[in-house]
Amino acid sequence: MRDRIVAGNWKMNKDWDQALSLVADIQQSLSQETTNSDKIILAPPFIYLAELAKTVAQTQGLFLSAQNCHQEEAGAYTGEVSAPMLKALGVEYVILGHSERREYFSETNELLASKVEAVLNQNLKPIFCCGEPLSVRESNMQEAYVNQQLTESLFKLSAERISEIVIAYEPIWAIGTGRTASAEQAQEMHASIRSHLADQYGHDIAQGISILYGGSCKPSNANEIFAGADVDGGLIGGASLNAADFLAIARSFE
Numbered sequence: 001m002r003d004r005i006v007a008g009n010w011k012m013n014k015d016w017d018q019a020l021s022l023v024a025d026i027q028q029s030l031s032q033e034t035t036n037s038d039k040i041i042l043a044p045p046f047i048y049l050a051e052l053a054k055t056v057a058q059t060q061g062l063f064l065s066a067q068n069c070h071q072e073e074a075g076a077y078t079g080e081v082s083a084p085m086l087k088a089l090g091v092e093y094v095i096l097g098h099s100e101r102r103e104y105f106s107e108t109n110e111l112l113a114s115k116v117e118a119v120l121n122q123n124l125k126p127i128f129c130c131g132e133p134l135s136v137r138e139s140n141m142q143e144a145y146v147n148q149q150l151t152e153s154l155f156k157l158s159a160e161r162i163s164e165i166v167i168a169y170e171p172i173w174a175i176g177t178g179r180t181a182s183a184e185q186a187q188e189m190h191a192s193i194r195s196h197l198a199d200q201y202g203h204d205i206a207q208g209i210s211i212l213y214g215g216s217c218k219p220s221n222a223n224e225i226f227a228g229a230d231v232d233g234g235l236i237g238g239a240s241l242n243a244a245d246f247l248a249i250a251r252s253f254e
Ligand code: PGA
Pocket: 009, 170, 174, 175, 176, 177, 178, 214, 215, 216, 217, 235, 236, 237, 238, 239
């Protein structure tokens, strides 16, 4: 019923030749052996999207995402990229609120609410990231922290619009650190997120929203993490830079 999704967040990695060969490897592998994911999403740097959109469109089940976008449709915002620009290229998803954007580019819950709206206005799907820093986890306040991120950035949306969103839970202490949340910790937080969504939007809508786990997810732990009843896939950083690892993760659903 919910989409099972594996998304690769390349961040600021891969030169153009490497990007082409990674996508070619992924497509070749998918032509030989399918995965049990419903959707595989690639989120390369902005400047690769236009060209990759042409090749990705040829592979069923493969989609493109941006890693960010600006909240305004157009204007004097030097260096920025808008949601209408992404839409015109054939991009279908936009990662919003990644912890690196929150930390290094001062993105607040309030700013993210306007980015989410800008993305939905173009009929693009946000992959909305949430997750707590280590200090919050150590004081066992992670559920309240994540609930606040969701409330402040998403809960002004109508029921119809929230249904277009994918959520990615990424505990900051697990991103790029090699330290993964345990399968129990992931499932516990995903269930909490779903119950917070249900309180606001009702059971049926909450049940339809895919919630991905991110943070040092790799072929050796994906199967266990994805087995959680409320875990619908992963947002993958480091392991998405290698086609074999990324697709092994995309084959990790039961
Ligand atoms: P990681 O990154 O898989 O390298 O930990 C995940 C993310 O930042 O989305």
